[in-house]
Amino acid sequence: MGVQEGARGQVTVEALAKRFGPVKAIDNVSLRVGAGEFLALLGPSGSGKTTILMAIAGFEYPDEGRILIGGEDVTWAPPNRRNLGMVFQRYTLFPHMSVLENIAFPLKMRRIGRTEREERARAALETVRLGGMGDRRPSQLSGGQQQRVAIARAIVYQPRVLLMDEPLSALDKNLREEMQLEIKHLQQRIGITVVFVTHDQTEALTMADRVAVLDHGRLQQIGAPRDLYETPETVFVAGFIGETNFCEGRLDHSAAAGEPVFVGLDGGGQMSAIAAQALPAGGRIKVALRPERLRVLPTGDGPAARVTEAIYAGNATTLMLEAEGGQRLRARIPAGGGLHEARPGDHVRLSWQTADARAFAA
Amino acid sequence: MSRQPAPNRAGRAALNAAAYAVTVFLLLPTLIIIPMSAGPERLLSFPPKGFSLRWYGEYFGDEDWIRATLFSAEAGVIAAVCATTVGTMLALALVRGRLPGKGLVELLVIGPVIVPHIALAVAMFLVFEQLRLTGSLLGLAMAHTVLALPFVVFTVLAALYRFDAELERASLSCGAGPGSTFLHVTLPLIAPGLISAALFAFIISFDEAVVSFFISDLDRKTLPRKMFEDIDFNISPTLAAVATMLTALTIAALLIGYALRRGMERRARRTKP
Structure with a gap:
């Protein structure tokens, strides 16, 4: 593709804008996520963070601006052609398939043979520490286990970028904190680029390399957790992150x-x-x-x-x-x-x- | 909370009694047919003076009856397949599509339920006559497809509303195109609704009499038409036997459809986080 290997997982959002009627859901947002970086999109509801994620995923098309993945313009590409992994807020496992079939589904869609499919799906299941659960139905798993299966399904085909839309908000507090570290470790181990949407600042600060703070569709500040906390650049960030x-x-x-x-x-x-x-x-x-x-x-x-x-x-x-x-x-x-x-x-x-x-x- | 004042309770009992009375009154003619079909006499009578299955035998032994049944079954299967295919596509377009004039399409789909069948039958006769479709299997199947369509669309719409559309997004994000997504995710999950719709469509076609009368002819007649003609010529208890079997078939189809929909609802509930 003529793109450097190092840039394969790079996501660039350029001057993105999207309106829903009179509301500017995204107002001229530009940001760049480095390959292998963990970026959190943080903001209150209605801040535009989910709309940005959906535009990167291909489920929303912007009114203005461009989205590049690995240097390739994907602004108008359909979601199934973007080769991204996606984990949703609700677990969205296919209820009529076994856990293993769920994980093997993206491989099947990529016309990978049955034996290799099964092998790789089992390996992905091990990665999320659910080895041996492959034959169960999604409904037989707990919420945390279901979300791990969803993660396995999203990384089994080694996508360049993993998008996560508040993936932990349906879990209770203890499990959520455990999963935060687990996802972080997994991301570091496999070196995947992650764009993670959350409204929970602790979650964003704990997990992300950098955090993009959004309010009313506008990017307020993007930076390392420490920078956001210690040198906020806008009143909103100063008030939104931590206590002040x-x-x-x-x-x-x-x-x-x-x-x-x-x-x-x-x-x-x-x-x-x-x-x-x-x-x-x-x-x-x-x-x-x-x-x-x-x-x-x-x-x-x-x-x-x-x-x-x-x-x-x-x-x-x-x-x-x-x-x-x-x-x-x-x-x-x-x-x-x-x-x-x-x-x-x-x-x-x-x-x-x-x-x-x-x-x-x- | 649980204690009701006495007059209210009496009123409720009266209401229940009235409701049951109406139900029985409506069901009675259908139910009376059953013992009548098992009587030994030559003429339809109630109560029957004995028990015999000879009229059932008469039906299975009569080439005319069997030919009419097979013709109706053929038309029913074609109508069920066509109505389910078209109805599913329509329901999908109504739920997922950004269809201009959605309201108009909805209205057209409901049309056959509202327009009296006799009016529909006359209209179809006039059009089909021009197209030489009267008296043909194709014409009958087409007419029945139209009649069954609203029921299919409503059944599939209900299945689609229960279906979690986010699963389609998940499938797309897995790299499946819209076609594969429908085939591997949407279709298997709404399949019970489709089967239930197809059964319903078959029954609507199979026991439809009015339109059949207008557009089938003497050589190729449907079962309901044959039944109607039989009443004029010889009122034999075979008619009661056929009616009983038709009722049993309809009840069976409805029960299967109901069981399928229940199963689908249970699954939808189980997978909600």
């Missing part, structure tokens, strides 16, 4: 991204932060500060606050604080760190690193 304190205020001068700023808070006082994006002069500002990055000291020259509540949770204590201007904040104090353990009613001083407080245009 938002302080609202105004900036009287403009600032470029990365520049330190002093934000005049609505309740009075100033807050040092760095501009997470270019900020216009005189605009409304939201400063995001993670609870574990807010330090609570018995004394000092930082802003004064009062502890209203202390919630002990074993590995950490969460303090609910009310700062002088009325601003409410949370601080998380890890256990065993030898840090100041404030009690409700205590008057304390607050402190933070300027780089940990990120200012966004509100």
Whole structure:
């Protein structure tokens, strides 16, 4: 095909757009998934993450933009010609076939002989740790087992890319966490490119090499889990990933991204932060500060606050604080760190690193 | 919650009694035929004065009866196959297709149920006469295909609504084309519905009398036509024997269809996560 071997599993989405009536389901989204990379599409419902996956799979055709797999333009190719593996939210096993027949089905469609078909299907069944279950009917398996069979069926023909549409959301919590690691390990072992749709941020951060955060059809940020958490680029990402304190205020001068700023808070006082994006002069500002990055000291020259509540949770204590201007904040104090353990009613001083407080245009 | 006031309970009992009375009233003529077919006398009578299967023997020994039965069976099988094929394609188009004028197609499919059979029969006679299709097996089978079509479409539609369309997507993602997907996934899973529809179509054709009267002729007559003519010439209990067998056949077909649909529903429920 004239495409480098290394690029075989590369997925490129270029300026993709799709409308459903007046709603922009996907609004000019471009992203690139490297060969062998695990990318999670994360967002609330209606963010467009599933529509993007369905466009890659070939079940939706975009209004604008292109989709390339391994350098080949597949935007208009029918789903059965894309040679992709797909795992659905519901297990979608064929109820009239045995487990082994289900897994062998894609091989049968590729006109592979009976003996080889069976051999490879058994090997795939071993890969998902269900050896010996081949003769059962899908309905005789548990939910987790059914989803593993669906994964085996999707990888048995060694597709270049595996698409997964919230594959774990039908499972209970413990099984879900177990399957997260299992899928991750499987992906690393066979070196397949995975595009994984989820609305569960923990799942995305645990499993993915990179996470693409979407909201209202727009790509908010794409990056490694650590980057998303520590250096969110939009207010949405700052609020959607993890827990955060938002302080609202105004900036009287403009600032470029990365520049330190002093934000005049609505309740009075100033807050040092760095501009997470270019900020216009005189605009409304939201400063995001993670609870574990807010330090609570018995004394000092930082802003004064009062502890209203202390919630002990074993590995950490969460303090609910009310700062002088009325601003409410949370601080998380890890256990065993030898840090100041404030009690409700205590008057304390607050402190933070300027780089940990990120200012966004509100 | 479980205790009802007495008048209400009495009212309910009266309603149940009325419902059963109507059912019995409707069924009675059909049921009375059964003992009548097993009487030994030459003339139809009730109650029968003894038990004999001679009228059943009479039927199987009479070439005319057998010829009419085979002709009806032939037309029934052709109509069942045609109606099931066309009806399945129609149902698929209505559920899956982006068909322009879907409402109109639906209306046309329901047509034969709404239009009185006698009106349909006259219309078909006039058209078929021009095309030299009257008196032919082909003409009869075509007419019965049209009559059976709505029942097939409704039965297959019900099967398709129970069928999980996501399985078709799964099949496509496995590399199966739309044709293979239908053959390997959709068809096996809706097959009980199709068989049930085909049985239904066969029965509709097999005991259809009105249209048959208009477009079959004296040489090649259907079973219902032969029965009707027999009433005019000789009211022999053979007629009752044939009617009894026809009733048994219909009930058997309906029961098989019902069992198939139940099995399909159970499977659909079991595979839901």
